[in-house]
Amino acid sequence: MNHEAPMYEFMGLWFNLSNVLMITVASIIVLIIAVVCTRNLSMKPTGKQNFIEWVMDFVRNIINSSMDWKTGGRFHVLGVTLIMFIFVSNMLGLPFAVVVGHELWWKSPTADPAVTLTLAAMVVGLSHYYGVKLKGVGGYGKDFFKPKAFMFPLKIVEEFSNTLTLGLRLYGNIYAGEILLSLLAGSLAFSTWWGTLMAIPLTVVWQGFSVFIGSIQAFIFTLLAMVYISHKVNHDH
Amino acid sequence: MLINSYALGASAGAFNGGDIIFTIFTFALLLLLVKKLAWGPLMGVMKQREEYVASEIEEAEKSRKEAITYLDEQRELLKEARSEAQLLIENAKKQADVQRQEITKVAHEESERMKESAKLEIEQQKEHAVAAIREQVASLSVLIASKVIEKELSSEDQEKLINEYIQEAGEGR
Numbered sequence: 404m405n406h407e408a409p410m411y412e413f414m415g416l417w418f419n420l421s422n423v424l425m426i427t428v429a430s431i432i433v434l435i436i437a438v439v440c441t442r443n444l445s446m447k448p449t450g451k452q453n454f455i456e457w458v459m460d461f462v463r464n465i466i467n468s469s470m471d472w473k474t475g476g477r478f479h480v481l482g483v484t485l486i487m488f489i490f491v492s493n494m495l496g497l498p499f500a501v502v503v504g505h506e507l508w509w510k511s512p513t514a515d516p517a518v519t520l521t522l523a524a525m526v527v528g529l530s531h532y533y534g535v536k537l538k539g540v541g542g543y544g545k546d547f548f549k550p551k552a553f554m555f556p557l558k559i560v561e562e563f564s565n566t567l568t569l570g571l572r573l574y575g576n577i578y579a580g581e582i583l584l585s586l587l588a589g590s591l592a593f594s595t596w597w598g599t600l601m602a603i604p605l606t607v608v609w610q611g612f613s614v615f616i617g618s619i620q621a622f623i624f625t626l627l628a629m630v631y632i633s634h635k636v637n638h639d640h
Numbered sequence: 641m642l643i644n645s646y647a648l649g650a651s652a653g654a655f656n657g658g659d660i661i662f663t664i665f666t667f668a669l670l671l672l673l674v675k676k677l678a679w680g681p682l683m684g685v686m687k688q689r690e691e692y693v694a695s696e697i698e699e700a701e702k703s704r705k706e707a708i709t710y711l712d713e714q715r716e717l718l719k720e721a722r723s724e725a726q727l728l729i730e731n732a733k734k735q736a737d738v739q740r741q742e743i744t745k746v747a748h749e750e751s752e753r754m755k756e757s758a759k760l761e762i763e764q765q766k767e768h769a770v771a772a773i774r775e776q777v778a779s780l781s782v783l784i785a786s787k788v789i790e791k792e793l794s795s796e797d798q799e800k801l802i803n804e805y806i807q808e809a810g811e812g813r
Contacts, residue, residue, distance in 0.1 A: 410656070418658030426663055430670045437678035444685040446692060455682060479683075480675045488670060512663075517656050521663040 409506040425512040429492045436487065462486055465626050470633040474537065478632055481529070485522070486625040489513060489573065493617030496581045497610055513620075514578040516571065523570030526628040527562060534635030546635070569627055576620045580613040780809050 409420040440455035448456055462482040466475040496511030512518050534543045547558045587609060592602035784805050788798065 408656075411658075413658060416658035416661065417656045418662065419656045422656070422659045423662050426666050430666050433670060434673055434677070437674050441678040441682050444681055446685065446689050452682075455678065456686065459679075459682060459686070480671060480679045483679060484667070484671045484674050487674075488667065515659070517659045518663050521660045522667065525664060525667065 409508065419515065419517070421506070421508045421510060422512055422515050422518055424508060425492070425495060425510060426518065429488060429495055429512055432491050432495075433484070433487045436491075458487065459483060462625065465622075466629050468626075469630045470637055474636050475629070475633070477533075478629060482625050482629060485526075485628060486621050489522075489624050490618060490621035492518075493577050493621060494614065496577065497584070497613050497617070500581070500585055510581060511577050513573055514581045516574045516578075519574040519577075520566070520570035522573075522624075523566045526569065527566045527631060530632040530635040531562075533632060537636050538638070542638075543635070565631055569624065569631070573620050573624050576616050580609070580616055583609055584613065780805075 408422075411418045411420050437455065440451040442451075444452060459479070462479060463472075466472070466478060466482060469475070492511050492513040494511075495509075496514055500507060501509030531543075534546070538546075547555050584606065587602050587606045591598045591605070593599070784802070787801065787805065
């Protein structure tokens with residue numbers, strides 16, 4: 404069970420090739436869903452278009468819950484892409500894991516802290532960027548001293564803790580799910596005959612639960628991303 | 641061993657900066673593609689629909705207002721028509737009354753006239769009759785006189801004769 408990552412060095416940077424593969428797969432799936440669902444658009448939506456519009460409205464509601472649409476509208480694409488990408492990523496690791504030799508190739512890309520923390524850092528970075536862009540350097544800087552000046556160190560810490568919690572929450576949930584899945588399907592199923600018997604219902608139950616967890620985590624990640632951005636962008640906070 | 645393999649440092653100790661760059665790059669690309677291929681057109685359609693719905697609502701409100709105006713107009717017209725009809729009936733009644741009176745008056749006059757002429761005729765006939773009786777009485781008297789003169793009779797005979805003739809005259813009538 405000692406799976407290693409297929410590491411590969413290119414121009415002085417280490418690439419985990421399984422991450423590269425899975426991110427690409429997830430992106431392609433998201434893109435296919437998005438493109439297929441928006442063919443033959445019509446005023447009266449049917450089937451696929453209903454689904455993608457439901458996703459759009461869902462994200463719109465998330466954004467509307469933390470900021471007004473005038474400021475939040477520009478983050479709509481970001482939110483839609485985030486929620487779809489994370490959801491698809493979470494689901495990818497559920498049906499199976501592919502191990503070639505000793506290297507784990509097929510898994511959820513979100514089961515890697517590097518990926519989730521990158522996404523989290525990107526969101527927090529964007530929040531700072533838009534904070535400066537929409538409120539100016541002055542308004543952006545003043546926010547660090549609100550509501551009281553002595554809060555400044557806490558505010559600095561908050562930025563890092565936000566990034567960490569945002570990324571690690573997603574990573575932890577998905578990674579834990581995959582560990583248990585691999586334990587059930589990999590270890591328990593091959594231990595004894597009753598282990599195999601037990602492994603089947605347990606795996607089914609855990610996969611169902613993981614679908615739930617994966618959806619919830621995609622939703623939470625998008626929700627928190629929008630909340631963090633709104634904290635930087637909104638004027639009255 | 642198991643714990644070790646799932647620990648955070650599963651990536652063999654090396655810092656996988658490549659993953660980070662790849663993640664950012666891919667996500668940015670995905671963002672761009674989704675925006676270009678899916679979000680843009682979809683938002684266009686949704687906006688279009690929103691505008692369509694808004695315009696439809698406006699249209700509906702407008703036509704509703706129009707309908708109310710028309711209804712009021714129609715009601716007014718109906719009221720007018722009704723009062724006009726009332727007036728017409730009233731007029732017709734009045735005219736009928738006048739006509740009735742006229743007709744009765746004419747009939748009355750006519751009957752009066754007929755009665756008058758009938759009376760006149762009766763009078764005339766009476767006159768005629770009286771004249772005829774007079775003539776007859778005169779001729780009868782002459783006849784009686786001539787008979788008396790013809791026969792020199794006694795006073796008894798005379799009386800008898802006169803009675804006879806009077807009788808005769810009574811029968812002759």
